[in-house]
Amino acid sequence: MSKVILEVNELTTNYVTRFREKIYAVDHVSLKVEEGKSVGIAGESGCGKSTLALSLMGYYFAPLHYSSGEIIVDGRNISGMDPDDVRKTILGREISYIPQAAMNALNPTQRVINFIEDVIQAHYPKTTKKEIYELARERFELLGLPAEVLRKYPVELSGGMKQRTVIATSVILSPKVLIADEPSSALDVTSQKMVIKMIMDLMNKGIIKALIFITHELPLLYNVTDDIMVMYAGQIVERGTAEQMVFDPIHPYTRALMGSIIVPEAGLRDVKLAAIPGTPPNLKNPPSGCRFADRCKFVKPECRAISVGLRDAGEGRAYRCIIPEEDLRKAYQSEG
Amino acid sequence: MKDNTVILSGRGVTKVFGFGANKTVAVDHVDFTFRKGEIISIVGESGSGKTTLAKMLLGLVSPTEGEIYFDGELRDIRTHKKKREYWKNIQAIFQDPFSSYNIFRKVDAVLLDCIRMRGGGNLPYDEKLEMMKRACSFVNLKFEELTNKYPFELSGGQQQRLMIARIFLLSPKILLADEPTSMIDACSRATILDMLMGLRNDIGMTPIFITHDIGLAYYVSDTVYIMEHGRFVESGTADQVILNPKEAYTRRLLSDVPKLHEEWDLSTV
Numbered sequence: 001m002s003k004v005i006l007e008v009n010e011l012t013t014n015y016v017t018r019f020r021e022k023i024y025a026v027d028h029v030s031l032k033v034e035e036g037k038s039v040g041i042a043g044e045s046g047c048g049k050s051t052l053a054l055s056l057m058g059y060y061f062a063p064l065h066y067s068s069g070e071i072i073v074d075g076r077n078i079s080g081m082d083p084d085d086v087r088k089t090i091l092g093r094e095i096s097y098i099p100q101a102a103m104n105a106l107n108p109t110q111r112v113i114n115f116i117e118d119v120i121q122a123h124y125p126k127t128t129k130k131e132i133y134e135l136a137r138e139r140f141e142l143l144g145l146p147a148e149v150l151r152k153y154p155v156e157l158s159g160g161m162k163q164r165t166v167i168a169t170s171v172i173l174s175p176k177v178l179i180a181d182e183p184s185s186a187l188d189v190t191s192q193k194m195v196i197k198m199i200m201d202l203m204n205k206g207i208i209k210a211l212i213f214i215t216h217e218l219p220l221l222y223n224v225t226d227d228i229m230v231m232y233a234g235q236i237v238e239r240g241t242a243e244q245m246v247f248d249p250i251h252p253y254t255r256a257l258m259g260s261i262i263v264p265e266a267g268l269r270d271v272k273l274a275a276i277p278g279t280p281p282n283l284k285n286p287p288s289g290c291r292f293a294d295r296c297k298f299v300k301p302e303c304r305a306i307s308v309g310l311r312d313a314g315e316g317r318a319y320r321c322i323i324p325e326e327d328l329r330k331a332y333q334s335e336g
Numbered sequence: 337m338k339d340n341t342v343i344l345s346g347r348g349v350t351k352v353f354g355f356g357a358n359k360t361v362a363v364d365h366v367d368f369t370f371r372k373g374e375i376i377s378i379v380g381e382s383g384s385g386k387t388t389l390a391k392m393l394l395g396l397v398s399p400t401e402g403e404i405y406f407d408g409e410l411r412d413i414r415t416h417k418k419k420r421e422y423w424k425n426i427q428a429i430f431q432d433p434f435s436s437y438n439i440f441r442k443v444d445a446v447l448l449d450c451i452r453m454r455g456g457g458n459l460p461y462d463e464k465l466e467m468m469k470r471a472c473s474f475v476n477l478k479f480e481e482l483t484n485k486y487p488f489e490l491s492g493g494q495q496q497r498l499m500i501a502r503i504f505l506l507s508p509k510i511l512l513a514d515e516p517t518s519m520i521d522a523c524s525r526a527t528i529l530d531m532l533m534g535l536r537n538d539i540g541m542t543p544i545f546i547t548h549d550i551g552l553a554y555y556v557s558d559t560v561y562i563m564e565h566g567r568f569v570e571s572g573t574a575d576q577v578i579l580n581p582k583e584a585y586t587r588r589l590l591s592d593v594p595k596l597h598e599e600w601d602l603s604t605v
Contacts, residue, residue: 045520045521188553189381190588190589196594221592224594261596262552262555263595264590266579268551275528
């Protein structure tokens with residue numbers, strides 16, 4: 001077993017509303033990423049994927065608050081640290097985060113190289129401009145970005161190029177963990193592929209050691225990550241390898257998600273895409289039992305009464321359902 | 337449901353932006369024939385001219401060259417009155433539903449406007465209510481919960497569904513859907529697509545999808561047009577184009593999409 005780079009134990013974070021209500025958008029989430037591995041997080045809009053991404057950085061600002069649990073990056077516990085310390089010593093150096101609209105981070109009045117200077121000098125104020133330029137040029141060339149980009153203004157770059165520039169900048173200090181939150185959703189297929197290739201290069205060339213990739217595009221997740229976790233209403237409902245999760249899901253929610261995949265492959269037109277009825281529960285007062293019960297096809301009366309934890313299904317798989325795995329599989333088979 | 341009446345067609349439709357050295361040919365002499373009840377997809381990357389073409393079909397942008405025929409006759413939208421008449425026949429859904437609503441108007445006002453546009457302004461209120469309820473139930477929304485809300489209080493999926501309820505009330509002959517699901521997550525996408533296809537089956541509408549998602553195009557459409565640099569490079573039935581692409585460009589588009597049963601080759605970027 002290789003070294004664990006990121007370990008999260010029972011992390012819980014909450015939002016505080018105007019009326020002082022607490023909303024637990026990330027509810028006892030645990031995960032472990034080993035060196036050189038990538039974990040994907042899937043789920044509907046509003047299930048807590050992006051909040052989890054923000055929480056994993058250990059950098060909390062209102063209305064998001066830390067509540068309990070721990071985040072261990074390469075043996076160092078960063079949960080509960082002072083936000084200022086986190087910003088100075090963790091972000092960019094240990095953990096980097098790229099949001100969906102990363103390209104908007106570029107300052108339109110600054111050249112790309114000035115933006116990179118800002119990033120590096122915020123962490124290492126003594127670095128000279130020449131050193132920074134050399135480092136940036138080397139890194140850009142390694143990642144297949146032309147070095148001319150450094151001298152350009154953001155308006156001179158295309159959307160995909162801007163996104164790649166910001167990703168390259170965010171990992172310029174070689175952080176251990178990269179959290180990518182829908183990095184390619186705003187792009188078309190070709191630019192998406194270039195962005196993904198770059199993120200894969202970061203992993204293969206050892207610039208980052210672990211990757212957390214968040215998206216609702218399941219075919220993309222399947223192709224990018226080793227493991228997939230599915231989130232629903234702030235909780236993890238199932239985890240396993242990408243292969244298992246896509247072709248052999250256990251939890252009814254995962255199965256429903258996999259039923260909504262659209263890929264241009266023969267046979268797609270013959271299947272009727274399954275939509276999940278209803279909407280996710282309001283986390284202000286989450287249901288007492290299983291949170292998916294209201295939308296589940298296989299719901300039983302006891303589902304609404306007892307809330308179950310993650311159940312182990314062997315080989316690192318786990319699912320959160322009161323119905324045992326064999327019974328679920330039988331139900332799927334009889335359904336066809 | 338597909339008959340052979342041509343509902344919309346174009347000959348040599350061209351749009352040029354700018355002139356002289358700054359000339360950009362966004363749409364370059366395209367010919368097309370859309371038949372009634374046929375689901376059409378126009379697939380292309382950003383900058384291929386698909387949105388410009390959509391705007392020309394809608395009459396928001398006038399073509400530099402070429403003719404567009406609607407219902408067998410040359411389309412005439414030179415006056416504002418004629419344009420309004422034309423828009424009764426063609427309606428659109430855009431990528432961002434929120435930017436399509438008037439933020440000061442509540443949901444029922446949005447729907448009542450549609451009834452008025454169809455000439456139902458003088459109907460008794462009960463009848464209008466009945467129509468609105470029917471439209472909402474078509475898209476699985478509860479009318480009672482929505483009436484007193486503003487569009488921003490709805491989720492993205494609900495807003496897009498309300499947009500479809502509008503279309504249901506207006507029942508145009510053609511519906512142009514410009515990236516209707518790219519802002520919606522994968523799970524509600526199937527619902528939206530099924531509703532749009534339901535519109536065709538229920539009121540005989542001709543939906544035209546403009547998208548960069550070739551998987552979506554394959555799932556929904558009868559006929560697919562692939563667009564590159566303002567031209568249609570390939571067209572045919574969905575099975576022909578997606579499963580047996582002839583053009584190199586179509587093959588490249590297909591190879592750029594992550595798939596489940598095929599290796600995604602990242603080396604060909």
